[in-house]
Amino acid sequence: EIVMTQSPATLSVSPGERATLSCRASQSISSNLAWYQQNPGQGPRLLIYGASTRTTGIPARFSGSGSGTEFTLTISSLQSEDFAVYYCQQYHNWPRTFGQGTKLEIK
């Protein structure tokens, strides 16, 4: 099973600033990585797939990068609605696995 490790566990950033979230895979997953956003009491929302492709309707301030084992989600100018928990997920091997999440909180 591929283990996904996210860092940091919690990230405190002020609105309008940039946030950088990291995700590492225990083995190469090529670009088979997705990012999800989850707000309290809701199911996750798919933001990015293929490591860098935004899904329909996701603002351009969200960007993803990386390949192999190291990945990054960057939110360029944080809006109030961006403060949530973010998960990375690999779909290179079965079972599909998620990182433990990064909580993005208001500084």
Place this chain on the structure above:
Amino acid sequence: QVQLVESGGGLVKPGGSLRLSCAASGFTFSDYYMTWFRQPPGKGLEWVSHISRSSSTISYADSVKGRFTISRDNAKNSLFLQMNSLRAEDTAVYYCARDLYGSGSLFDYWGLGTLVTVSS
């Protein structure tokens, strides 16, 4: 608009059973693979099971294999998860999700979840 609504969660004793349902609307249910995930309180997400459009392909996580059964009724736009021999470690919010490409890779719509608590 796409909606997925889970139901059937609750409190059950260890060794007991529950049947979860997921009602789908806003899309052609029979065109999509569907998946169950779970999330223990305060923890991350775990893939549980998925089912193909015609139910011909089914997979389970090792942690639930032999105890859980996924099924679907395309005529009723519904997805199910029969959970038997429940354990404390099955306590979680259970989500159903639509599989975007039918490859078990990406999940573009999720429900709000239903809480399953296994405790004596």
